[in-house]
Amino acid sequence: MIEHPSQQVDNAAVPARARFYGLGWALAGTILLILQSSMMQLLFGGGYNPFAPVYQIFIFYSLSTALFVWACVRFLNPVLARSFPSKLTPRMVVGLLLILVGMVVLTFAIYGLLFPAVMGRSVKPLGLIEVSYRGGMVALIVYGWLLLRDFTSTQAQQAWRLQIETDALAADCDRSELAMLEAQIEPHFLFNTLAHVKRAYRVDPNAADASLATLIDYLERALPALKRMDWTVRDELELITLYLDILEQRFGGRLRYTIDAPPAAGAFQLPALSIATLVENAVRHGLAPKAGDGAVLVKVSAGDTRLLIEVSDDGVGLRQTSGSGLGLATVRARLRGKFGNAAQLIVEPGRVGVRAAIAIELEAAHAR
Numbered sequence: 001m002i003e004h005p006s007q008q009v010d011n012a013a014v015p016a017r018a019r020f021y022g023l024g025w026a027l028a029g030t031i032l033l034i035l036q037s038s039m040m041q042l043l044f045g046g047g048y049n050p051f052a053p054v055y056q057i058f059i060f061y062s063l064s065t066a067l068f069v070w071a072c073v074r075f076l077n078p079v080l081a082r083s084f085p086s087k088l089t090p091r092m093v094v095g096l097l098l099i100l101v102g103m104v105v106l107t108f109a110i111y112g113l114l115f116p117a118v119m120g121r122s123v124k125p126l127g128l129i130e131v132s133y134r135g136g137m138v139a140l141i142v143y144g145w146l147l148l149r150d151f152t153s154t155q156a157q158q159a160w161r162l163q164i165e166t167d168a169l170a171a172d173c174d175r176s177e178l179a180m181l182e183a184q185i186e187p188h189f190l191f192n193t194l195a196h197v198k199r200a201y202r203v204d205p206n207a208a209d210a211s212l213a214t215l216i217d218y219l220e221r222a223l224p225a226l227k228r229m230d231w232t233v234r235d236e237l238e239l240i241t242l243y244l245d246i247l248e249q250r251f252g253g254r255l256r257y258t259i260d261a262p263p264a265a266g267a268f269q270l271p272a273l274s275i276a277t278l279v280e281n282a283v284r285h286g287l288a289p290k291a292g293d294g295a296v297l298v299k300v301s302a303g304d305t306r307l308l309i310e311v312s313d314d315g316v317g318l319r320q321t322s323g324s325g326l327g328l329a330t331v332r333a334r335l336r337g338k339f340g341n342a343a344q345l346i347v348e349p350g351r352v353g354v355r356a357a358i359a360i361e362l363e364a365a366h367a368r
Helices: 013-044 053-083 088-119 125-203 205-225 233-251 263-267 274-287 326-342 362-367
Strands: 255-260 294-302 306-313 343-349 354-361
Touching: 053 088, 053 125, 088 125, 125 205, 125 233, 205 233, 233 255, 233 263, 233 274, 233 294, 263 294, 274 294, 274 306, 274 326, 274 354, 326 343, 326 354, 326 362, 354 362
Parallel strands: 255 294
Antiparallel strands: 294 306, 306 354, 343 354
């Protein structure tokens, strides 16, 4: 089982809490039982003497009831939990039946044996039934409540552990998808750029040197970006500028690009290559198949409550053959992993070409 260190359950503390709560509720039920009987005596018996032997026996009976309920919570609950790990009804039925049988035995032991020995007279059958009924009802109610609470707490802990495992698996999937994304983007871009540099050396060595220097700068920024946790919008835009500069040299002037971003948005953190993947898709699936010139616009809008990052192109538009969708699926998964429901990836037809946008609700993102 995968557990996050800060969320592991303290197994030593859980039984201690269970003992505390179980004994506390059992004593509370005992106090109510004593108060109920005392009130009945005050109202209908003409007086109340807590030091009389009959009341001392009753208090002893009440405390014995509390101890019995606590013992059932302490020792019976774990046995029933192992026998019926995910079913509440059998645990409730078996536990309450055992409690009821135990209370009948306890009542007859104290009022059938101890009471006659101390008081010198036996208890009337009707009184014995009444005492058994009162003690049994208190024991059943307290034990049933504690059993329900324990079952609910156990289910919550299981759900918690399952969520931790799910998050860990999602992180593993995220890393796997990121590796697939890297394998998908980098080879064809790298090979095409190197092929361009090779051809350029035959025609214009200075331009080839410039292209190679830009490529080296791009790779030095892009490869470590995948491992950085503090990657920002500013870092992403600088990387995109290098990427589009390389493509601008490769396309021989057919590609134009514009990056419009306020300085205030530069410090916002986001997963690396999120915007770069949208730009790469715009060039690869929108502009590359298009005859003639093409343009890419990257626009960042930062308000008080929302950050909007848009990548638009004037290419051939959405087509069924526009790739496998792995890049967009990976960006969506990584945004969800970092921001949850606070981030949304939108891909839709523009007036010309395609518009892809990342919308992040700032308040919810900061809270996360």
